[in-house]
Amino acid sequence: MKKILFLLFTGSLFLASCKKDNFIPPIKEESCVLQTGNPAGRSYTSDSLISFTCTAKHCGILPLSTKNYWIYEDSVFSDGVFQKVQYDTLRFHKTWKSLSDELVWWESNISIGLPDKLYANDSAFFKIEDRFFTPGIVDVKKDFSLFPGDSIRYLASFEDAAAMGRSLKMQETIKTPAGSFSDYVYFEKNARNYRKDQVYFKPGVGVVKYIQEKAPMGSPQIMLQQVCTLISYHIE
Secondary structure, X not given: OHXXXXXXXXXXXXXXXXXXXXXXXXXXXXXXXXXXXXXXXXXXEHHHEEEOOOOOEEEOXXXXXXXXXXEEEEXXXXXXXXXXXXXXXXXXXXXXXXXXXXXXXXXXXXXXXXXXXXXXXXXXXXXXXXXOOOOOEEEEEEEEEOOOOOEEEEEXXXXXXXXXXXXXXXXXXXXXXXXXXXXXXXXXXXEOOOEEEEEEEEOOOEEEEEEEEEOOOOOOOOEEEEEEEEEEEEOO
């Protein structure tokens, strides 16, 4: 009887030690911080927009993290004439903080129809532009946004060129190598005789297609310059 009890005791100790050694604690998923600020119409001085290392994940109309990336097949044209196909990886590799309101601005390494330096909340993109004739001051403007209804028209710009903006909610499906996307939004900026941008955007994913047309120097006719199509992406 004592021998049986001893065997049971040692066996239980063995099992307990095995469970302890083999136990792997679950990985705690990093939470996503929802962005809701609306900085439209604000201005910052250059020295109040500081370089800032952001380690958080920001969720909203566009999921933003230094770990996220989007890979595009980029067809390059020169005034309508096809030149080459290349593959570009979009990353938001640099972050800035505006001291007056503590917002985090994300700077991209390449341009795929969105502002190069942007803030994204749950429904809109905002961009920063230097104020004309006022060095050291930057102004915030809303660039693209979600909207009530099916479509909307508004005034927009390409830096120093005024443009007409147009946004449509699309029910159809757009197919890319990265997948098929429905219920996306079509954004368009059109500055007549100068430039036209078309952005096919899936909220929560990013730009799935981007087309740029621009007029050559001295010509009023816009011509195809770039077509970018999403082929893969990684969002954490």
